Amino acid sequence: MARCKCSGRAFCLCLLPFLMMSHLLVYIIVTIFVAMSYRPEPQPVSLPLHFIAPGVSSNSGALASHPLNAFWNLRLVEGALWNRLQHLKDRENNPILRGNITVVRGPQNESTDPFPNDGSPLCQPDHLLASQLPDFNTIPEQMKDFVLSMHCRSYTLLKNQPDLCNGQDTETDAPMLFMAIKSQVGNFENRQAIRETWGRTGLVQEESGGQRWQVRTVFLLGRQDVTTGPHPDLEALLQLESSLHKDILQWDFRDTFFNLTLKDLLFWNWLAVHCPQAHFIFKGDDDVFVRTSALLDYLNKHHASLQGTNKKVKDDFLVGDVISNAWPSRQPTAKYYIPESFYKGIYPTYAGGGGVVYSAALAMRLREVSHWVSLFPIDDVYMGMCLQRLGIRLIHHPGFLTFDLPDAKKETPCAYHKVLLVHKRSPKEMLTLWRVLKAPLAEC
């Protein structure tokens, strides 16, 4: 071929294979482009579906979802900062996508904690990250603060209670319910009301009059947020409270709404070190009312119903007010406002942050997986993101009333018969409710 002397005929013969090859190439390229831009037509309702995907349905109402884009499309989600960061994290830790260069975490080593709860390395604002958000200068202050510090996860523990679970190492002595309550320095009254009512530490009897279980309570605090203006100095009072009740955990970060996620992360770290033997964790706000004995009843029954099932089923337990298909708030004045430049898409299924109960084993898994999930400013959504990655099915319980009872029913004790948690109640209301609900609800 290479030496063919070029008469017209031979020239054709020389060129023909190349022409054919290039046609084939064009054909392949066109096919790929057509395939990539393919969007499936919405399925007619009568067609039987062969595959029901779990999770959200974003495109076809009651039908199961089908992917809107080709599933092999691995392009970065353009624009939204969180999605991009997460995309990188997902790839970085995925050996299939990234080849052999994985960030090796190694098998669990009892003696070397891969995620130590160390003090805070100096955490400087990350302006480089901020510069990747095109509308950084126009987003609300709390969002700015979040973006600047979202790479920081470890903060010094200012007030610790290292002995809280000491001497409770056996299966039966270990706290059945460990209550971790998000509070703020100034909320002395809420904390005291909780101690005197539903958050009482010690043995608590199940509602049905059965067993008594150990309950422990701690309050999760950050540092008073002084950026909003001058504050009275409550440090001495807090110090007194902490030494009196020994139930205050405080970390060295600004206690703001968008920093609440840190309380989960830091609490999981604390739990891993100081009370891993607890059975169930309650995490909630300091303005809710919990029927602790009814909750113990429920947990014990649930636990008993799982006798004989494998450990994983028992451990993957989370119950609360489960919210699916929620969209981020795009209202710039809203408390929960998340700009589109920061997060795109629907939220994963999550449990309302007013109060949620999960197994301590799950807390340990959340703690691990959280290292592969970029921080998100809304704590319950963040937990949903972690749960999604663990593949946990959340249990919805209608007794978790994070949006309260109807007004007309608030005052009738019977209305609380089936309630496990209700939001929101002032310290005074907690005390009143506690007294009222102590009387047996026989007539309900």
Ligand SMILES: *[C@@H]1O[C@H](CO)[C@@H](O)[C@H](O)[C@H]1NC(C)=O
């Ligand atoms: C990946 O790592 C494993 C074990 O270290 C090795 O056997 C394998 O050849 C590597 N694969 C590639 C594609 O480098």
Ligand SMILES: *[C@@H]1O[C@H](CO)[C@@H](O)[C@H](O)[C@H]1NC(C)=O
């Ligand atoms: C676990 O940690 C100990 C102490 O640091 C070390 O000697 C051992 O090699 C580690 N084991 C694994 C599997 O990494």
Ligand SMILES: *[C@@H]1O[C@H](CO)[C@@H](O)[C@H](O)[C@H]1NC(C)=O
């Ligand atoms: C969270 O706390 C850190 C440390 O105090 C602070 O730098 C950051 O601005 C806070 N973030 C928000 C969103 O308030």
